[in-house]
Amino acid sequence: MSTVDRTSPPPHATAGLSIADAAQAVGLSIDTLRYYERDGLMLRPVPRSGGGQRRYEDADLRWVLLVTRLRATGLPIRDVRRYAELVRAGEGNEAERLELLREHRRHVLAQLAEVTEHLGAIDAKIGVYEERVGAASSAPPSSSPSPVSAPVSSPARG
Amino acid sequence: MSTVDRTSPPPHATAGLSIADAAQAVGLSIDTLRYYERDGLMLRPVPRSGGGQRRYEDADLRWVLLVTRLRATGLPIRDVRRYAELVRAGEGNEAERLELLREHRRHVLAQLAEVTEHLGAIDAKIGVYEERVGAASSAPPSSSPSPVSAPVSSPARG
DNA sequence: GCTTGACCTGGAGCGTGCTCCAGGGACGAG
DNA sequence: CTCGTCCCTGGAGCACGCTCCAGGTCAAGC
Known part of the structure; x- marks a missing residue:
């Protein structure tokens, strides 16, 4: 999270949330967000800034929220990954x-x-x-x- | 469990269940029963045969069943132990x-x-x-x- | 341009709750 | 008494889901 307490994101064209802001938004820790990505739970690699820092966009946040619902109801990581793989594979499954x-x-x-x-x-x-x-x-x-x-x-x- | 499939315990004065029979009765593994005892979750040391083998009596089985209910609803081992300690301490708490x-x-x-x-x-x-x-x-x-x-x-x- | 805080990666570490193993003793039917 | 099972203990190992760390890079206010 940026040190300056900006309660709302910058008014201009937002380029996505930093990992700290995303963590705050979805109620997970920064480490957990990185872990989910590393472990193949995300639909796509989280977009990065020029310098390589994560910029979570709406689609990423919505997906993470679904993941938290699945996890909160006890679906194991491996099954969430399987589900992500299916969605990633596109239509037909x-x-x-x-x-x-x-x-x-x-x-x-x-x-x-x-x-x-x-x-x-x-x-x-x-x-x-x-x-x-x-x-x-x-x-x-x-x-x-x-x-x-x-x-x-x-x-x-x- | 004894090899001979005795569906019901010996008709004469029963001296308590072997650990295998107890495990079967409460739906836990033998290892888990031993682990619970080692970890202080039991109300008392489980009674033993002359040779040192466990003989679970009714009181022990009923207690284990309560423990499984607490565990099945998510109470951590440490809290079950705390509860067991309170009960062991006797009346007044x-x-x-x-x-x-x-x-x-x-x-x-x-x-x-x-x-x-x-x-x-x-x-x-x-x-x-x-x-x-x-x-x-x-x-x-x-x-x-x-x-x-x-x-x-x-x-x-x- | 500098400084300070945020972020990066790869990998180790950890809390929980069992589960498994080796080496050896207990039991009970025959 | 003898087998074939079952059971014992102490301790190691494991699956899961994070969580922490070191060493280094990025970003943005001044």
Whole structure:
């Protein structure tokens, strides 16, 4: 990020964001942005200034944002790379891209369901402690988003 | 696991499960069970046979199941250990245990919300591809559990 | 033109959570 | 008692996803 705090990019024809500004914009570290590029996660080499410094353009930023969504939902780096390769390869492999995304979607949904179920059990435990402790110290009596009441066999006095 | 496939444990007074049977029962690997014990995640040293082999009893198995729930929802090993320490310390620190669980619950809920939001965006992308490809190859038109429609700025033609 | 802060590359390092291995003892059916 | 398994310990190794570093270049305000 340039030292001078320019909240908005230069008013004239913008040549793209520096890596620091891009990092700020997408919520990743500078190192991570470089790492993604090195590791083949980008759609194209990020454009450079005359002197070789990165200048992220809108398309690059939008792509990085998609990558962060995929990563944030647990898609491994290698699969993101695979997806990037497909997109890079151009039209004709849409079915393959679709299948990759659908597969990921299945995983995410399964993960959400599993976590929600476990959370239900943990909530039950919280309920027990709330009753045992008199304190309503913070937070209202717990209840999960979808309380998926699982058989909560109380675990060994814990 | 004993070689002889005994689907149910010996009918007589059971002295606890071997580590292989315990692993099977809780869905973890043998190595992971040993690792958990070494790393201080257990409530007590797992009971041993005369010759020093582990014999998991009900209390141990129930505790391991709680640990798996905490791990499956993303609680780091170090925090599970902290929780185990509290329980081991005995009565009097229930408020602290409660706070630990509540804190974890907050994290899990935040995580669920974030993942769900990102999934909404990914779903939108899937929708685009489904339209672009003629194929309804598998799965009905996508839609998330809570479709939390986030502003889906389409990312750089991907 | 100088200075100062930002950026570059290649490569090493690290935290997390297991997973594997060698060398040796325990168990139980026959 | 003897096999064939299973289990033990201590410690090394590994996959993943960054994160940090050194040594050097670039950029822009004065």
